[in-house]
Amino acid sequence: MEMTLRWYGEAYDTVKLWQIRQIPGVRGVITTLYNKQAGELWTQEEIKALKASVEKEEMHISGIESVNVSDDIKVGDGNRDEHIENYIKTLENLGKEDIHMVCYNFMPVFDWTRSELARKRPDGSTVLAYTQEAIDAINPEEMFSTIRGEMNGTVMPGWEPERLAHVKELFDRYSDVDEKKLFDNLVYFLKAIMPVCNKYDIKMAIHPDDPAWSVFGLPRIINNEPNILKMMKAVDDVHNGVTFCSGSYGTSLDNDLPHMIRALEGRIHFAHVRNLKFISPTNFEEAAHLSSDGSFDMYEIVRALYETGFSGPIRPDHGRMIWGEQAMPGYGLYDRALGAAYINGLWEAIEKNAKRNA
């Protein structure tokens, strides 16, 4: 594995590359062209410039999160084929710039859903949280405005103001899209991009749906072990792979995370490792990465990754907001740095133990 941190780019991130570089063992970042709309083409020049901005701080790009998939592709109408053409050219341009891992998701309308962005924990830190009761009590437009009000002046991925303006219209577009249709549209997309992925060895890593069940009546297809295995089988190519996000699959207590990692051996190209604390099965908050602070056994998650030979980029996922930091919720420097150090510690211990016992 390679320890990395997500970074939104010079113009958008409160965290600077020189700060990330001081986290022990972190030289790679996961980044994106944050100003790009889904469906738009990324030119090679733009990618080159992004690379240069990272390399001048003696860091490198370990992968892209995300090249977003447009709603036209997800719904399967409008400008689908034009957007797929742009996606293919974007992948080609990334391949030419020696970038080989691309994270994306296939969630309708929302990239992720939380009911609170700053729930206070007993130690005074604040975290993102979710309760089904709160989501059931509001409509999507209301959620957009609440979330917008809690972003500490940043713009969060998937919650751009342009999308807020069209949320009603977006919901209408999905009115006849059920799980089967969404899955078929995903397979159509994957089949179209596999040739360019093979040519440039680009590993696609689909991010799971978050939470792992339907919200606001929208379909969900990447949420549990049978469904993700079905998708791996539908396009049985190593370049059709997975982002294993413990905090997203983990929203459902029915998901056995180490078991899923083992079932996906060879197809996990990117890992997001974070912990959740469950108050009830439909009320959870994000916790520190440490096992004892939340509900997951982080040792078993990291051990499953190690034992299945995971060699891709890994990153601490959302962090708590601590030490007075003002940043994009979930994406401050301090707690993610603690997360990286902790995961590195787990990995070192597991690796040394395995070698000792070999």
Ligand SMILES: [Mn+2]
């Ligand atoms: Mn994730």
